[in-house]
Amino acid sequence: MSLINLIDVDYSVGGPLLLERVDLSIEAGERIALIGRNGAGKSTLLRLIDGALQPDDGEVRRSEGVRVARLEQEVPAGAEGDVWDVVAAGLGELGAWLAEFHHLSHADPVDTEALARVQARIEAADGWALDQRVTETLERLELDGDAVFARLSGGMKRRVLLARALVSSPDVLLLDEPTNHLDIEAIDWLEGFLKNWPGALVFITHDRRFLRALATRIVEIDRGALTSWPGDWNNYLRRREERLNAEAQENARFDKLLAQEEAWIRQGIKARRTRDEGRVRRLKQMRVERAGRRELQGSVKMSMAQGESSGRKVIEARGLGFAFAERPLVQGLDTAVMRGDRIGLIGPNGSGKTTLLKLLLGQLEPARGEVRLGSNLQVAYFDQYRATLREDWSALENVAEGRDHVEIGGKSKHVIGYLQDFLFTPERARAPITRLSGGERNRLLLAKLFAQPSNLLVMDEPTNDLDVETLELLEELLADYPGTLLLVSHDRDFLDNVVTSTLVMEGEGRVGEYVGGYSDWLRQRRPSPTHPRTAEPADATGGAAKPAAATPAPPARRKLSYKDARELEQLPARIEQLETRLAELSEAMNDPAFFQRDQARVAEHTDEVARTQAELDAAYARWGELEGATG
Structure with a gap:
């Protein structure tokens, strides 16, 4: 049964149509992954589905009584108060009354008159069942209704906003990059939750493992058109490549025929003597068709400036320790980073991954132990907060820094040409970066980073806001990088495809070392019978780990002193x-x-x-x- 139908929908934001003659049917219970290049119109399509935007042409039909809820990419500015308030807001005006009743009933002293007034409004609207629904939703998502929303971590805020979307019991749930700012454990939780959610789901994600686990159908936006594929990522990649090859061959055939017809018409007198008016009309139509063709957007062409070779030993840490308020973040760490290592850092948000990076780079003084840096290091740092970008400069100025050319792969390249490889037109390259989207800013940061000669590349969450195609190109580039890589990421596939070993923040200052990527770490750790998410790591041969690296079960719950x-x-x-x-x-x-x-x-x-x-x-x-x- 179709819940929502988009029929011949057009939508424009200036210039060529962003979405052109789009047809889409959303069936009950299916899970649709919406994919496409940055700026293709994915978020716009979600807003058309939930009615936040109206199409320029065509129509959006919703079955009678269908409820739609949308989780946006960013935390909305108006979300404030307790978690209970934010979740209840998903019920509209009645939710505001329930939140007011919730606060009045917990006040000391209780304002009985105000409480009676709001209680009467709720009873008149038959709203007590919804009050119970808010409570059940909080319990289902393991949320504390009395917690202050503004004080939650980014990942917990996303979970609260998901609860707000779910509390209305939507038939169709729309999720825009739901894994952004979540750590791996939170992504695993969300994945499991959505697998068991009975409604229809339409989601945008750059996390390929998340997509493969959930999608029953893949819908691609490419040059304004929608194409639907079965929910098999590898099959989609193969069939898309076949389609693009067939399109390229057809375009080449058309362009050859057009060139022949243009040569014929240029013969002038001879062409007019034939009086083949039909052929002239066909040529005019071909010109119109060629002018209206929407070319496939080019791919990012990443290349990197080459640094000098570093010493064989890049970083050595002995007895490394760092704590705050008597709480150890790193304790007794002995490790060596050798030239050519590709090391991933894994751990929950707030576990100290960025702090460990800064300790290893010598940017932060350890409380105990020492860090020795190798010789001839040239460090390039990708900052997840993009603080290295000057907001008052254009993209061109941020990369050029006063130069006209950059040295890439041993060859001099003009900065404008280099930025075009990262999909910046000359006009876009000269525009203030305040006008750039999140994906464009990440591409710019990569361009700036790769223009620096380096032999130690440090990347803190580089995958946010990148489309899948750019993500895969980045993986290929890092695989060929001759230097040493330190990588913080919550993207499980990215870790598997790039790193050769991992440092895992295991709590209480322990940092475990494992051979391989994320999946290898999962295989090496052994779940504790009391806590399935807690692991006792194994060594590279599959045997038991040394006692110092073991992760004990969490302490029993107790009353705080x-x-x-x-x-x-x-x-x-x-x-x-x-x-x-x-x-x-x-x-x-x-x-x-x-x-x-x-x-x-x-x-x-x-x-x-x-x-x-x-x-x-x-x-x-x-x-x-x-x-x-x-x-």
């Missing part, structure tokens, strides 16, 4: 304070005059950024430990 309870109560405010300070420090670095200051002051500022980030990581880890200990 007065000191710990007080600390837990104060931590949210401390986290908010640290996040505010980190934002202030990052904003200061965006000032055009920042790097013109005295170098000692610049170094002091960047050290404070590193310390604040480390304190924030530790505070989140401590908060998670204390909350997990209560019951």
